[in-house]
Amino acid sequence: MRKVKTSKKPNSKFPKSLTGIQGLDDITQGGFPKNRPTLLLGNTGCGKTIMAMEFIVNGIVMFNEPGVFMAFEEDTDELVVNVESVGYNLSKHLSENKVYLEHVRVNRDEISETGNYSIEGLFVRMGRAIDKVNARRVVLDSLDTLFYGLDYHTLRSELKRLFSWLKQRKVTAIITAELGDGYLTRHGLEEYVADCVVVLDNRVTNQIATRRLRIVKYRGSVHGNNEYPFIVDEKGITVFPIISEAFQQKSSTKRISSGLADLDDMLGKNGFYEGSSVLISGTAGTGKTSLAASFAYSVVRDKSRCLFCAFEEAPNQVIRNMESIGFRLGPFIESGMLTFYYSRPSLQNLELHFIAIKKIITDLKPVVVILDPITNLMTEGPNSDIRSMLTRFVDFLKTQRITVMFTAAITVGSIERNPSDEGISSMVDTWIMVQDIEVDAERTRSLCVMKSRGMHHSNEVRRFVISGKGISLAPIVRSKKDLLSEAKRTAREHGNISTSK
Numbered sequence: 231m232r233k234v235k236t237s238k239k240p241n242s243k244f245p246k247s248l249t250g251i252q253g254l255d256d257i258t259q260g261g262f263p264k265n266r267p268t269l270l271l272g273n274t275g276c277g278k279t280i281m282a283m284e285f286i287v288n289g290i291v292m293f294n295e296p297g298v299f300m301a302f303e304e305d306t307d308e309l310v311v312n313v314e315s316v317g318y319n320l321s322k323h324l325s326e327n328k329v330y331l332e333h334v335r336v337n338r339d340e341i342s343e344t345g346n347y348s349i350e351g352l353f354v355r356m357g358r359a360i361d362k363v364n365a366r367r368v369v370l371d372s373l374d375t376l377f378y379g380l381d382y383h384t385l386r387s388e389l390k391r392l393f394s395w396l397k398q399r400k401v402t403a404i405i406t407a408e409l410g411d412g413y414l415t416r417h418g419l420e421e422y423v424a425d426c427v428v429v430l431d432n433r434v435t436n437q438i439a440t441r442r443l444r445i446v447k448y449r450g451s452v453h454g455n456n457e458y459p460f461i462v463d464e465k466g467i468t469v470f471p472i473i474s475e476a477f478q479q480k481s482s483t484k485r486i487s488s489g490l491a492d493l494d495d496m497l498g499k500n501g502f503y504e505g506s507s508v509l510i511s512g513t514a515g516t517g518k519t520s521l522a523a524s525f526a527y528s529v530v531r532d533k534s535r536c537l538f539c540a541f542e543e544a545p546n547q548v549i550r551n552m553e554s555i556g557f558r559l560g561p562f563i564e565s566g567m568l569t570f571y572y573s574r575p576s577l578q579n580l581e582l583h584f585i586a587i588k589k590i591i592t593d594l595k596p597v598v599v600i601l602d603p604i605t606n607l608m609t610e611g612p613n614s615d616i617r618s619m620l621t622r623f624v625d626f627l628k629t630q631r632i633t634v635m636f637t638a639a640i641t642v643g644s645i646e647r648n649p650s651d652e653g654i655s656s657m658v659d660t661w662i663m664v665q666d667i668e669v670d671a672e673r674t675r676s677l678c679v680m681k682s683r684g685m686h687h688s689n690e691v692r693r694f695v696i697s698g699k700g701i702s703l704a705p706i707v708r709s710k711k712d713l714l715s716e717a718k719r720t721a722r723e724h725g726n727i728s729t730s731k
Contacts, residue, residue: 250288253469272430295366302375489528492703512664545570
């Protein structure tokens with residue numbers, strides 16, 4: 231079971247029920263209020279039913295708490311089929327008498343004809359269902375269908391009775407409802423009665439859909455107040471807490487090789503600090519991906535796991551290209567030591583990319599993560615938001631003692647034109663610049679260490695050579711003619727010599 235944060239207050243007014251949903255228990259600091267109702271609000275397609283169902287299933291699987299799911303819209307057979315797409319084996323739990331599903335039909339015509347409405351019958355049905363499976367968790371999906379068409383006074387009375395009844399039965403309940411206009415809910419009453427109110431949203435920005443979660447209210451408990459992105463995939467729901475965990479970081483004194491002995495020498499003769507962040511920057515064609523692949527190759531040869539996130543070249547193309555310079559990555563993919571994550575940046579926004587990567591990290595537990603190139607992800611949103619998201623992601627990796635390497639199309643000139651680039655270079659621990667320079671009337675690659683926090687490092691600019699045998703660094707040797715031409719050019723710029731013939 232995933233470790234979650236719980237409230238550290240010894241005199242908490244009431245206990246909490248862990249949801250088992252990744253990230254949500256961190257935000258709520260221990261889950262939803264135990265033996266009390268939580269209101270889950272949102273418009274169509276935002277994930278209310280899926281989140282409520284995962285709350286029930288996780289209660290069975292993780293905490294041995296059976297559940298009851300009362301559906302007022304979907305038929306039970308349809309519900310079982312629909313939730314199987316996200317990995318919930320309801321058929322198994324039904325056969326083991328761990329969950330009770332029921333579709334409650336509300337006859338609106340009968341209510342309008344008689345003019346009477348009472349949820350007494352619902353109490354009887356829920357009571358029998360709770361007793362049948364000894365339920366500790368209950369979901370009512372959705373409230374709008376149950377109370378459709380009621381006048382204000384009847385609704386207020388019946389709503390209070392429902393919430394009171396659930397508390398008396400000592401079950402932790404989730405009640406779903408649609409968002410209203412002007413009020414959180416359509417009726418404007420539910421949010422005042424519930425102890426906890428959670429709002430889900432599914433918005434589209436730049437033609438990219440993003441689901442977000444916000445805790446509007448939580449009586450008697452501290453909780454996260456921001457909006458938090460979440461995804462729904464074949465493994466269920468993952469909420470990405472936008473919470474900086476930098477205060478938990480432990481700085482390591484251990485070193486990890488860069489994969490190049492010459493570069494290790496430039497970094498205090500030992501390479502990078504374990505768990506640090508490294509930026510390889512330069513223009514196109516300077517060898518950023520090759521340098522990152524060299525690092526990955528060194529890591530997997532030492533029998534450590536590496537996650538290579540490619541946002542520009544497909545994995546097969548990276549593997550083919552790296553074989554031409556002596557790095558055979560294929561066998562390490564087959565052995566499971568090297569894993570590729572590949573996605574076009576335009577498929578989803580930056581937050582969702584990081585959520586997907588974080589889920590892989592949780593399963594894979596790599597020692598090194600490489601993101602190549604990070605600048606391809608920086609195509610949407612304000613620069614401050616992008617830097618903030620990158621910072622939080624780096625903080626997360628540092629708490630896991632994972633060394634992360636970014637590649638980026640950043641140069642000294644681009645920083646002058648775009649100040650946000652400097653923000654990226656300033657947040658990393660080690661910054662290595664690769665660029666093209668002219669030596670003896672030829673273009674050649676060079677490498678220098680711009681900074682490396684906490685260690686002595688070389689300030690020398692080295693020749694960066696990529697060949698069929700791999701990567702090497704060498705001193706940049708200029709000819710006497712080249713040095714003389716440079717000296718004359720410098721003197722001419724300062725007006726020290728005549729330019730006449």
